[in-house]
Amino acid sequence: MIQxxxxxxxxxxxxxxSVYVILLAGSLxxxxxxxxxxxxxxxxxxxxxxxxxxxxxALISGIAAGLIGVLAGxxxxxxxGIYLMLVTVGIAVSVKAVIESIDYVGGIQGFGGMIxxxxxxxxxxxxxxxxxxxLLSRSPLQRIxxxxxxxxxxxxSLGINPIYVKLTCFGVGAFLAAVAGSFYAHxxxxxxxxxxxxxxxxxxxxxxxxxxxxxxxxxxxGAAIMTLTPEFVRGLEAWRPTAFGVIIxxxxxxxxxxxxxxxxxxxxxxxxxxxxxxxST
Amino acid sequence: xxxxxxxxxxxxxSMYALIxxxxxxVFGVLDKLNFAHGEIFMxxxxxxxxxxxxxxxxxxxxLVTAIIAGLLGLVVEFIGFRxxxxxxxxxxxxxxxxxxxxxxxxxxxxxxxAESVAVTLPGTLQTAAVSIGGLRIxxxxxxxxxxxxxxxxxxYVVVTRSSLGRRIRAVAESPTKAALFGINVTRINQxxxxxxxxxxxxxxLALALRTGYAxxxxxxxxxxxxxxxxxxxxxGDLRGxxxxxxxxxxxxxxxxxxxxGQLADVxxxxxxxxxxLMRPSGLFGTLISKEVRA
Amino acid sequence: xxxxxxxILSVDGLSKSFRGLTALDQISLDxxxxxxxxxxxxxxxxxxxxxxxxxxxxxxxxxxxxFLGRDVSRLPSYALARLGIARTYxxxxxxxRMTVLENVLVxxxxxxxxxxxSLFIRNRSRFVRAATTLLEQFHLADKRDWLAxxxxxxxxxxxxxxxxxxxxxxxxxxxxxxxGMNERETEELGDxxxxxxxxxxxxxxxxxxxxxxRGLADRLVVMDAGHKIAEGKPxxxxxxxxxxEAYLGTDEADE
Numbered sequence: 001m002i003q004x005x006x007x008x009x010x011x012x013x014x015x016x017x018s019v020y021v022i023l024l025a026g027s028l029x030x031x032x033x034x035x036x037x038x039x040x041x042x043x044x045x046x047x048x049x050x051x052x053x054x055x056x057x058a059l060i061s062g063i064a065a066g067l068i069g070v071l072a073g074x075x076x077x078x079x080x081g082i083y084l085m086l087v088t089v090g091i092a093v094s095v096k097a098v099i100e101s102i103d104y105v106g107g108i109q110g111f112g113g114m115i116x117x118x119x120x121x122x123x124x125x126x127x128x129x130x131x132x133x134x135l136l137s138r139s140p141l142q143r144i145x146x147x148x149x150x151x152x153x154x155x156x157s158l159g160i161n162p163i164y165v166k167l168t169c170f171g172v173g174a175f176l177a178a179v180a181g182s183f184y185a186h187x188x189x190x191x192x193x194x195x196x197x198x199x200x201x202x203x204x205x206x207x208x209x210x211x212x213x214x215x216x217x218x219x220x221x222g223a224a225i226m227t228l229t230p231e232f233v234r235g236l237e238a239w240r241p242t243a244f245g246v247i248i249x250x251x252x253x254x255x256x257x258x259x260x261x262x263x264x265x266x267x268x269x270x271x272x273x274x275x276x277x278x279x280s281t
Numbered sequence: 282x283x284x285x286x287x288x289x290x291x292x293x294x295s296m297y298a299l300i301x302x303x304x305x306x307v308f309g310v311l312d313k314l315n316f317a318h319g320e321i322f323m324x325x326x327x328x329x330x331x332x333x334x335x336x337x338x339x340x341x342x343x344l345v346t347a348i349i350a351g352l353l354g355l356v357v358e359f360i361g362f363r364x365x366x367x368x369x370x371x372x373x374x375x376x377x378x379x380x381x382x383x384x385x386x387x388x389x390x391x392x393x394x395a396e397s398v399a400v401t402l403p404g405t406l407q408t409a410a411v412s413i414g415g416l417r418i419x420x421x422x423x424x425x426x427x428x429x430x431x432x433x434x435x436x437y438v439v440v441t442r443s444s445l446g447r448r449i450r451a452v453a454e455s456p457t458k459a460a461l462f463g464i465n466v467t468r469i470n471q472x473x474x475x476x477x478x479x480x481x482x483x484x485x486l487a488l489a490l491r492t493g494y495a496x497x498x499x500x501x502x503x504x505x506x507x508x509x510x511x512x513x514x515x516x517g518d519l520r521g522x523x524x525x526x527x528x529x530x531x532x533x534x535x536x537x538x539x540x541x542g543q544l545a546d547v548x549x550x551x552x553x554x555x556x557x558l559m560r561p562s563g564l565f566g567t568l569i570s571k572e573v574r575a
Numbered sequence: 576x577x578x579x580x581x582x583i584l585s586v587d588g589l590s591k592s593f594r595g596l597t598a599l600d601q602i603s604l605d606x607x608x609x610x611x612x613x614x615x616x617x618x619x620x621x622x623x624x625x626x627x628x629x630x631x632x633x634x635x636x637x638x639x640x641x642f643l644g645r646d647v648s649r650l651p652s653y654a655l656a657r658l659g660i661a662r663t664y665x666x667x668x669x670x671x672r673m674t675v676l677e678n679v680l681v682x683x684x685x686x687x688x689x690x691x692x693s694l695f696i697r698n699r700s701r702f703v704r705a706a707t708t709l710l711e712q713f714h715l716a717d718k719r720d721w722l723a724x725x726x727x728x729x730x731x732x733x734x735x736x737x738x739x740x741x742x743x744x745x746x747x748x749x750x751x752x753x754x755g756m757n758e759r760e761t762e763e764l765g766d767x768x769x770x771x772x773x774x775x776x777x778x779x780x781x782x783x784x785x786x787x788x789r790g791l792a793d794r795l796v797v798m799d800a801g802h803k804i805a806e807g808k809p810x811x812x813x814x815x816x817x818x819x820e821a822y823l824g825t826d827e828a829d830e
Contacts, residue, residue, distance in 0.1 A: 028372045030379075075558035082314060082371055083557055086512050089505060090550035097547040140699065143681045147670055154668040156652035157630065157661065158682040159742055198501055202379050209376065245384035252377045253364055 003119050005228065010122035011184045012227045016207040016219035017129055018176035023213055025169035026149035027081055031072075031088035032177040033201030034095035035065040037193070039178025040185035041105055044114045047186065054116040058182035062175040069174030070167050077166045084170075092201045100193045110192025117187040125183065126220075129176060133216040145169070177204075199241075206244050210251065285417065286538045287531055292422045292491070294530020295429035299484040300507035301514065301522035302433060303477035309453045309517035310473045313371045316378040317357045319504020320385040321350055321478045325485020326495030327389055330398050339402070343486060350482020351475040357381055358474040363467070366456075382500065390497050397496035400489050425487045432480060433523055440519065449473060453517070506546065509553040514564055521565035581607045583776050584629075584660075584746055589638035591628055598624040599635070600801040606746065606777050611768070613792030613809065614781045617821055620798040622781045623665065626748050630662045631655045643745065661744035663735045665751040671724030675715055675734055678723050679706040682741035706741065713737040713767065729760040733767055745776040753784050765791055785822075789813065797821065 015032060022029045042061035046052040052060070069091070076087040105111050136142055144165060147155040152162040185191045203226075211222025230240055300322050307315045328349050332342035361381050365374040410419045440446040451459040452469045460466050481504075488503065489495040507526070514525025533545045556564065582605035591599040598621045606612050614622050628635045631652035640648045647655060670678050683702050710716040713733045718726065726734060732752055739747055749768070753761045765787060772778065782788050788795060788809060795812040797805040799821040805812045812818060 028375065072554060075554065082375075082516075083512075085314065085372070085375055086508065087554055087557060090509060090554055093505060094547045094550045097544065097550075101544060101547075140680070140702070143673070143677055146673060146677075147681045150670045150672060151668055153632075153652075154664065154670070155681075157656055157664075157668075158738070159653050159656035159684075160681075161651075161653040198505065199383070202383065205376065206380075239387070241383045241387035245380040245382075245387070248380040249360060249377055249384075252373055252380075253360075 006119040007117060007122050007183070007187050009224050009227045010119070010126045011180045011187075012204075012207055012223035013126055013220040014122075014129055014176055014180040015204045016211070016223040017133065017216070018173040018180065019205050019208040020173075020213065020216065020219045021133075021176065022169050022173040023208065024145045024149065025166040026152070027077070027084050027166055027170060028205070029088045029170065029173060030085060030198065030201045030205060031069070031091035031095075032173065032204045033196050033198065034088075034092035035069060035174040035177035036181030036184070036200070036204075037095050037099060037191075037196035038065040038068065038174075039181030040114075040191050040196075041099060042178070043182035044111065044185050044191065045105060047116065048111070048113040054121070054182070054186055058179045061182050062178040065178030066171040066175040070171045073167060073170045074163075077163055077170065088201075089198065092196075092198045096193050096196050096198075099196070106192070108193060110190060110195075112190030114186040114189055114191070117183045121183050125179065130216070130220075137216060203244070206248055209248060210244070283538065286534045288418060289422070290531035290534025291527060292426045292530070293534060294527035295426050295433075296484045296487055296491075296526075297503070297507050297510055297530050298433060298523045298526025299429050299480045299487075300504060301511040301526050302436065302519055303481045304508055304511040305514075305517055305519055305522045306436075306473050306477040308511070309519075310449060311362060311366075311374075311470060313362065313365075313374040314378070314508070315357065315362070315474075315477075316375055317361060317382040317385065318378075318477065318481055319500035319507070320382040320389075321353050321357070322481040322485040322488075322504045322507075323497060323500035324353065324385065324389060325350055325482035326400075326489030326499070327393055327398065327485075327497075328482065329486040329489050330393075330400050330495045333401060343483070346482050346486045347479045350485075351479035353482075354474040354476075354478025355471055357478065358471055362470070362474075386497055386500060393495075393497070395497065397494040400493055400495060402490070421490060425491060429484070429487065432483065433519075436476070436480075437519060445472070502546070506549050509549050512553045513549075513556050518565045525564065581609075583608050583643055584779075585639075585641040586629070587639050587641075589625070589628060589635050589640065591624055591633075591635050597801050599628065602638070602798070602801075602803055604796050604803060604806065606779055607794075608776055610793040611772065611778045611780060611791055613788040613795040614779055614798065615783070615785070615788060615795060616798035616804075619800070620821075621801045622798055623750060625798070626662065626750050626779075626781060629655075630660060630748060656742060656744070659743070659745035660748070661739040661742055661746070662748040663732075663739050663750060663752060665754055667728075667731050667735050669723040669726075669731055669735055669738070671722065673723055674719065675710065675721050675723055675726065676703070676706055676719040678734060679709055679738050679741050682738045684741070684743045709737050709741055712770070728755060729763060732756075732760075732764060736767060736771060740771060740774055743774075747771075747775050747778045749778065749780045749782075751781055751783065753782055753787055761787055785813065 015036065018032050018035070019029060022032075039058065039061040042064050043052075043054070043057035046057035046060060047054060072087060072091050073084060076084040099105060100108050144155075144160055147158070147160060148162045148165045155162055207223040207226050208219040209222065210226060211220065211224075212218030226244065300318070303318055303322075304315065307313065307318070325346050328346045329342050332345045333339070337345060357378065361377040362374050365371075365377065410417050412418075438446075440449060448459070448464050448469055449472075451462065451464055452466050456466050459469075485495075485499070488499060506529070510525040510529050511522050513529070514521025514523070529549055532548075533542075536542055536545050536548070584606040586605065587603050589599050589602040590597070602621075602625060604612075614625065616622055627633060629640055631650055631654070634649055638648070639646055642655075642658060642660060645658070647658065647660075650658075670681070673681070680702060683705055707716060707719065710719055713736070715730060715734055715737065718730070723731070723734060736747075736749070736752070752768070753764055756764060761784065768778070768780070768791060780788070780792065792809050794807060795805070795809045796803060797812055797815075797818045799817075804821060805815050805818050
């Protein structure tokens with residue numbers, strides 16, 4: 001039983017981070033459920049029908065998802081964030097529809113036989129991704145991302161190519177979501193398209209947002225809370241969508257800057273004119 | 282028959298267009314995407330079912346649906362958009378409207394259950410048909426088509442010829458400048474939301490009447506597709522939404538006729554992605570808003 | 576095209592229209608090594624459009640721009656920035672939620688050009704030192720840990736200029752740097768600009784403030800309604816009847 005918790009929470013943590021990485025560059029993606037599906041199916045086909053080892057299959061599916069994300073995202077990222085949002089919705093819907101119509105992977109029934117995920121795989125993944133994000137937050141790259149997120153125009157005036165940055169983040173986010181999806185599928189043994197609808201993508205965004213997007217620790221907290229509380233609070237499972245919806249709305253309304261206002265993740269002291277020095281994490 | 286399918290496609294397309302114009306109105310004036318719109322469309326069917334079940338006649342049910350949908354639109358505007366008016370807040374507004382949409386679906390599933398609910402109509406209203414030029418046309422569908430087109434025509438006239446329309450276009454052009462001219466931007470936003478949601482609700486009612494069922498997942502199937510249609514036709518352009526809707530409706534009907542129905546969904550979204558690649562502003566120019574806000 | 580041998584920027588026949596409205600009509604000018612070129616003209620003359628086109632915000636319809644001999648007409652902003660063309664904005668665009676130091680750091684040359692490699696950069700203290708030195712030159716070093724959004728207007732403008740210089744550009748465009756400043760701030764700005772001269776090959780300043788330009792610019796170009804109407808030394812240009820008429824035709828008050 002505890003194995004289930006570790007795997008599901010871990011997968012959701014990586015999923016939440018996959019959205020976080022995209023948020024870091026100032027974009028919002030409703031496609032990560034679709035990327036997760038790509039990961040599940042591509043890796044599933046590779047292991048079940050071609051005998052690949054799990055980790056290799058997961059990595060390949062990640063790369064596939066990353067490529068698809070970059071190809072589909074490129075036209076949208078050249079223009080405004082709103083277009084990217086639309087394209088990501090389109091990706092999520094299209095992936096599910098395409099999967100449903102391919103008989104090779106079982107169509108609407110889905111397909112099975114995927115085994116091999118142990119809690120260690122998931123823990124390892126969480127550790128790797130977490131480590132990478134921690135490294136990122138202390139590096140100059142974090143500042144570049146902050147600049148692009150805050151003001152693309154002036155970032156460009158400084159020599160930063162905002163499209164390249166946003167595309168890279170989008171590709172990495174797609175990669176992470178797909179790898180998480182691979183491990184997820186190989187734990188559940190069987191997957192079907194209806195598990196990967198647009199609602200899943202929205203939930204993943206909610207995981208990331210619920211815990212706060214100030215720094216890399218918010219999304220895992222949000223993912224953990226949203227995965228575990230329905231298990232422990234009886235009857236909550238039935239009300240999950242409403243509860244999450246209401247909580248998100250409250251969060252959005254209460255924060256003065258709105259949702260995606262990041263405070264910068266450094267451990268230095270910041271001084272605001274006229275006030276006491278603030279420590280920020 | 283092919284011709285009948287095309288007509289079916291036009292009817293379908295007129296429903297898409299109603300919904301898409303609602304997205305367009307909100308996008309044009311607030312420059313934001315309202316992801317709760319599809320759920321209000323979904324609710325339209327249920328409100329209709331509930332009204333009829335409570336004994337209302339069809340015309341009354343239509344009126345009730347329109348008004349309740351419009352009022353819901355006001356609620357959505359208040360909760361999901363009032364506080365997020367700055368240009369950077371479009372991600373926040375999208376997310377909050379998605380959250381509202383989720384709540385709407387969940388609540389409606391709690392009230393009416395997760396299965397589709399049948400619409401009971403008096404007599405043969407559902408299937409009465411006429412023959413025009415050898416084609417069998419269901420009266421109900423014809424009525425839906427005519428009423429939808431009339432609604433959209435009325436909207437067009439209001440937006441282009443009335444003083445309200447002028448104020449709407451002013452806000453669409455620039456809310457800050459419009460405010461400087463003394464226009465009550467909040468009031469305009471509310472009115473736009475009311476009208477858009479009313480149209481969505483009526484489209485939902487039309488779908489329920491046409492299929493005989495109100496179902497809770499149409500928001501995500503139909504409703505989102507109308508969003509893609511708006512993007513294809515031109516974000517913020519009413520004509521684009523209309524033409525795009527009709528076009529996609531006919532194409533979908535043809536696809537089903539030729540046995541390709543399964544890929545209809547994918548086709549619309551892929552078409553949207555392709556069009557955004559070539560022309561981010563969609564197929565047509567803008568009737569409501571400027572293409573790009575600073 | 577008249578290529579003055581000391582030009583680092585040559586603009587030839589630049590034209591741009593927006594939906595039928597001509598914003599730039601065959602503008603030709605050059606920016607010479609070592610000079611401060613003032614770009615003036617009444618509101619709507621096209622000065623901002625000119626800067627925006629040159630710095631890559633949107634492409635021109637016709638015309639060419641050559642920078643240090645290369646044709647850079649169609650390059651996007653970030654590419655131009657990497658080649659050495661920097662700019663500031665009329666409404667100061669700082670990264671308000673980052674510190675003063677971070678604002679400069681993000682712009683330091685080599686810190687920025689390779690995003691993926693910067694994930695693993697060792698020896699960041701080198702960049703911090705370079706940034707701090709630059710801040711000291713602009714008298715902002717004591718505020719290095721302040722949030723950029725909390726600076727006073729004049730300081731914010733100084734920071735924006737400092738940041739633009741962090742990328743070691745050859746050519747700097749200042750878009751109405753004195754906008755919204757009082758006399759004292761304008762004087763300080765003038766000092767800052769003069770002090771920055773030696774860090775650059777050339778500067779182009781778009782400004783309304785005639786007095787400031789008279790004292791600061793080596794040459795002036797005056798635009799009106801998309802055309803270039805005058806060019807030359809400040810004293811001469813500002814005395815030309817067409818220039819005086821262009822200004823008196825608006826409500827712009829001479830300061």
